[in-house]
Amino acid sequence: MVTADRLRAHLLHSGLAGVVGTAREESLRSYRLFAARDPRVLIGLDPAGAWGEREVLALMAERCGVAADPGRTSGPEVIDPERTLAALDACARLLAEAARRRVPVLLGTGHPHRLLGFYAVLADALSAAGCEILTPAQGRCVDITTRFGLRT
Numbered sequence: 001m002v003t004a005d006r007l008r009a010h011l012l013h014s015g016l017a018g019v020v021g022t023a024r025e026e027s028l029r030s031y032r033l034f035a036a037r038d039p040r041v042l043i044g045l046d047p048a049g050a051w052g053e054r055e056v057l058a059l060m061a062e063r064c065g066v067a068a069d070p071g072r073t074s075g076p077e078v079i080d081p082e083r084t085l086a087a088l089d090a091c092a093r094l095l096a097e098a099a100r101r102r103v104p105v106l107l108g109t110g111h112p113h114r115l116l117g118f119y120a121v122l123a124d125a126l127s128a129a130g131c132e133i134l135t136p137a138q139g140r141c142v143d144i145t146t147r148f149g150l151r152t
Contacts, residue, residue, distance in 0.1 A: 007088070008081050016114075017081035027066060027077050031056040043108055063087070095126070102130035 011017035061068035065080025
């Protein structure tokens with residue numbers, strides 16, 4: 001079994017937590033695009049309620065530990081490894097409950113180049129447990145232009 005210390009070390013070594021490969025400028029741009037409901041960052045989902053840039057930044061600061069100061073506009077982005085570990089534990093509990101109850105599950109990531117393999121294995125395991133794996137925007141055509149090309 002993987003210990004919290006080993007997982008923390010992996011998160012830091014791989015750049016998934018601590019100083020990450022995303023620059024602060026990129027993060028702030030994504031928050032602005034999310035607030036503007038740009039389909040490139042919504043990936044086919046429709047968030048409830050209105051979200052301004054400051055609300056998105058405050059949420060990311062609370063959940064991920066990024067700097068809450070909107071005046072910090074450059075430099076490396078930092079993700080809190082302790083918040084990441086806590087979120088992973090919470091996610092594991094939710095996924096175990098979903099598998100136990102065999103409920104539909106929607107998986108998604110804004111980082112397909114790094115996490116796609118992980119999500120594929122997770123989808124296979126949940127499917128094998130009897131969960132239906134949902135597709136964002138299923139039944140609708142949503143063209144999303146990403147740095148990886150156009151995705152429908």
